[in-house]
Amino acid sequence: MLKKDLKVIFSDKKMLLLLAALIIISVAGVFLCVKESNGPAVKIGVSDNDDTEYSGLLVSYFDKNDVFGSYIQVVRGSDEDMEEQFGRGELDLYLIIPEGFTENLINIVNMPIKAVINSSDKTKAVLLTNLLQSYSDYIVSVEINCQTLYDVMREEGFEYSQVQDVNVEISYDLVFTALGKDDFFERSYIERFEGISLINYYIYSGIMLLVLYAGLFAGLASLKEKLGQTNVRLVSMGVGRAKIFASKLLAYAGCYIVLLAAALLIISMAGELNIPVKAMLFTAASIIVSCVIFMLIAAFIKSVQGYMVLSNMLILLTTIAGGGIIPIMYMPDACVAVARFTPTYWFIKLILGAM
Amino acid sequence: MNRLFLRIKICIKDITACICYLVSAVVVLCLLLGLDSVSEERSAVPIGLINDDLSSESERLRESIMNNDAFYVYEGSRELLNEKLLEGYINSIVIIKEDYGLRIRKGNTDEIVEIISGEDNKVSVVVGDIIAGSMLYDVCAEKGYRLYLKQEGNAGLSRDEYQKYILKTADRPDFQFGFELEYRDANDGKIDETSVTNGMIYKQMIAGMFAMLLSLIAFVSCNGICLEYEAGTRRRLKNLPNSKLLMNTADFFGIYLYTLPLGLAGGYLLAGLKGMTIAAIYLLLLCAVCLLLSNLLKKTDAYQLAGAVLIIALGVCGFVSVFSGLVGGSDFLNYTPNALFIENFIK
Numbered sequence: 001m002l003k004k005d006l007k008v009i010f011s012d013k014k015m016l017l018l019l020a021a022l023i024i025i026s027v028a029g030v031f032l033c034v035k036e037s038n039g040p041a042v043k044i045g046v047s048d049n050d051d052t053e054y055s056g057l058l059v060s061y062f063d064k065n066d067v068f069g070s071y072i073q074v075v076r077g078s079d080e081d082m083e084e085q086f087g088r089g090e091l092d093l094y095l096i097i098p099e100g101f102t103e104n105l106i107n108i109v110n111m112p113i114k115a116v117i118n119s120s121d122k123t124k125a126v127l128l129t130n131l132l133q134s135y136s137d138y139i140v141s142v143e144i145n146c147q148t149l150y151d152v153m154r155e156e157g158f159e160y161s162q163v164q165d166v167n168v169e170i171s172y173d174l175v176f177t178a179l180g181k182d183d184f185f186e187r188s189y190i191e192r193f194e195g196i197s198l199i200n201y202y203i204y205s206g207i208m209l210l211v212l213y214a215g216l217f218a219g220l221a222s223l224k225e226k227l228g229q230t231n232v233r234l235v236s237m238g239v240g241r242a243k244i245f246a247s248k249l250l251a252y253a254g255c256y257i258v259l260l261a262a263a264l265l266i267i268s269m270a271g272e273l274n275i276p277v278k279a280m281l282f283t284a285a286s287i288i289v290s291c292v293i294f295m296l297i298a299a300f301i302k303s304v305q306g307y308m309v310l311s312n313m314l315i316l317l318t319t320i321a322g323g324g325i326i327p328i329m330y331m332p333d334a335c336v337a338v339a340r341f342t343p344t345y346w347f348i349k350l351i352l353g354a355m
Numbered sequence: 356m357n358r359l360f361l362r363i364k365i366c367i368k369d370i371t372a373c374i375c376y377l378v379s380a381v382v383v384l385c386l387l388l389g390l391d392s393v394s395e396e397r398s399a400v401p402i403g404l405i406n407d408d409l410s411s412e413s414e415r416l417r418e419s420i421m422n423n424d425a426f427y428v429y430e431g432s433r434e435l436l437n438e439k440l441l442e443g444y445i446n447s448i449v450i451i452k453e454d455y456g457l458r459i460r461k462g463n464t465d466e467i468v469e470i471i472s473g474e475d476n477k478v479s480v481v482v483g484d485i486i487a488g489s490m491l492y493d494v495c496a497e498k499g500y501r502l503y504l505k506q507e508g509n510a511g512l513s514r515d516e517y518q519k520y521i522l523k524t525a526d527r528p529d530f531q532f533g534f535e536l537e538y539r540d541a542n543d544g545k546i547d548e549t550s551v552t553n554g555m556i557y558k559q560m561i562a563g564m565f566a567m568l569l570s571l572i573a574f575v576s577c578n579g580i581c582l583e584y585e586a587g588t589r590r591r592l593k594n595l596p597n598s599k600l601l602m603n604t605a606d607f608f609g610i611y612l613y614t615l616p617l618g619l620a621g622g623y624l625l626a627g628l629k630g631m632t633i634a635a636i637y638l639l640l641l642c643a644v645c646l647l648l649s650n651l652l653k654k655t656d657a658y659q660l661a662g663a664v665l666i667i668a669l670g671v672c673g674f675v676s677v678f679s680g681l682v683g684g685s686d687f688l689n690y691t692p693n694a695l696f697i698e699n700f701i702k
Contacts, residue, residue: 313379
């Protein structure tokens with residue numbers, strides 16, 4: 001029975017050719033995406049018209065930042081250079097620090113830095129807006145406290161020159177305090193999954209989609225045989241329904257496991273993606289479960305069109321709810337509760353946990 | 356025109372398919388609307404917060420973290436938050452240490468807050484950067500107060516009295532430093548009036564999911580053509596005195612009109628009238644592609660296989676395009692149908 005089912009699968013040459021072509025295109029696509037993912041991300045231009053030690057320190061917030069340092073490239077130039085480079089799409093953000101910025105900051109005169117963000121990439125624009133927001137929080141803290149000391153001392157009748165001296169002293173002290181903010185924190189680490197890039201996250205999510213689609217195909221084949229009365233004939237020949245089901249399940253699941261394992265192995269061997277053995281085993285088990293579920297759905301539906309609609313939508317729903325598109329951490333609590341019942345959730349969890 | 360109505364009739368006649376289509380599409384749409392309603396709130400980084408100190412400084416920091424839009428804060432016991440961290444539901448745990456207030460007053464601010472996260476977690480460093488902004492207020496206040504006390508001839512204000520001065524200064528509107536911020540599209544040099552918020556990334560993902568829903572609708576609706584090929588109906592139709600072009604045009608518009616109501620409804624609910632237009636254009640394109648595929652492949656299995664790969668590929672390209680600028684992805688991703696859909700949908 002199993003042999004006959006395998007024969008049916010491999011007799012469709014056109015389908016096999018199409019499948020081979022699609023696998024080659026998919027693997028090539030994965031390589032292309034992963035290879036393209038290594039590179040600088042954000043380019044910031046700075047026109048420092050103030051050119052003081054203080055303004056230099058402020059600029060260092062961007063290029064000496066622990067997190068963004070590797071992602072951000074800071075280029076310096078004149079206002080015109082910045083405008084020109086921005087116009088050519090080479091900069092994601094440029095800052096223009098006005099002349100006399102430091103002096104005005106110390107003398108508590110608001111003279112804002114001009115920041116122009118390239119909004120054509122919304123994700124970068126959001127990131128840069130947040131970066132500037134935290135940066136302005138630091139400046140506000142420094143400014144308010146410098147001004148308070150200045151006001152208190154003026155009110156208490158201190159000499160103007162003394163007030164000015166103290167103001168300069170506190171300004172530098174607070175700016176250095178702000179720049180040394182990392183010392184406020186003790187960082188502890190737990191052993192947990194980390195370091196997965198976004199592209200890889202979506203590749204894993206894509207693998208789970210393939211697993212679900214493998215089940216869909218098994219179900220479709222089973223439905224077509226049912227509608228073509230093949231099952232009725234087999235039963236009349238004395239073959240049990242359970243045997244028909246098991247043989248089809250083994251044939252289809254087996255083929256898909258071999259195909260997917262081959263594709264994953266090629267990708268792993270090329271060193272582009274790290275897919276742990278545990279996750280591969282889970283993938284194989286998922287293919288079997290997926291085939292069972294979709295074959296059962298096919299057993300209850302009488303129209304191919306109905307099956308196609310239901311199964312495709314079910315796959316989309318499972319992927320969305322399981323954190324295949326928006327990571328679980330950012331999903332509402334109600335969705336997280338539902339996600340636990342989806343294979344996508346467990347697959348991604350297992351992959352991340354095993355890394 | 357008659358053929359067009361016949362095509363719509365064929366689509367509607369399959370009751371099982373229609374019910375499956377409506378129920379599942381409505382469920383997916385409801386899920387998307389639910390996600391859309393929490394987009395601003397859930398775009399924030401989820402963190403756990405423990406305040407082990409009882410001082411006014413620690414309470415101020417706690418309030419500031421709780422009210423910060425960048426964070427979605429969970430408070431609870433160490434065990435509960437640890438579990439959430441291990442499960443991957445929160446990014447990091449922030450612990451305000453027991454002697455936080457006292458150490459700020461003593462001027463010893465090293466390691467007064469603990470951040471627990473997974474190793475190599477870059478977001479947790481950003482979490483620290485944002486929290487530092489809130490901590491700086493008290494740290495700077497204490498430094499200022501100590502310097503004030505050092506001045507000979509000071510009036511000897513108490514810490515609380517000095518704090519009142521700070522609050523007075525903080526209330527002055529001219530002391531809210533801000534960047535002169537401008538958003539400009541480098542492609543056309545025009546100033547962008549769209550408000551840039553954290554929820555925008557979430558909204559892009561929702562737009563991507565809606566695009567996938569639309570492509571699935573177009574895809575499954577064109578499957579009927581393959582079924583007709585398999586049943587031999589198309590061969591019979593060829594014998595009739597009809598032009599092939601006319602037949603395909605009628606099929607195309609029939610299927611397009613069948614899928615359009617759901618696209619329009621979803622587009623309107625998620626992004627208003629503009630959303631409807633974008634959904635309608637996208638459906639037009641996808642219906643054409645799927646119809647072409649079904650006519651080329653003629654078999655349900657082959658059509659399902661090619662369609663699945665097409666939908667996954669378009670979907671992945673769309674989602675990756677959202678972050679391609681950050682991860683250095685290829686520019687071609689930005690010109691794929693789903694990427695263009697996302698870009699225009701959230702504008």
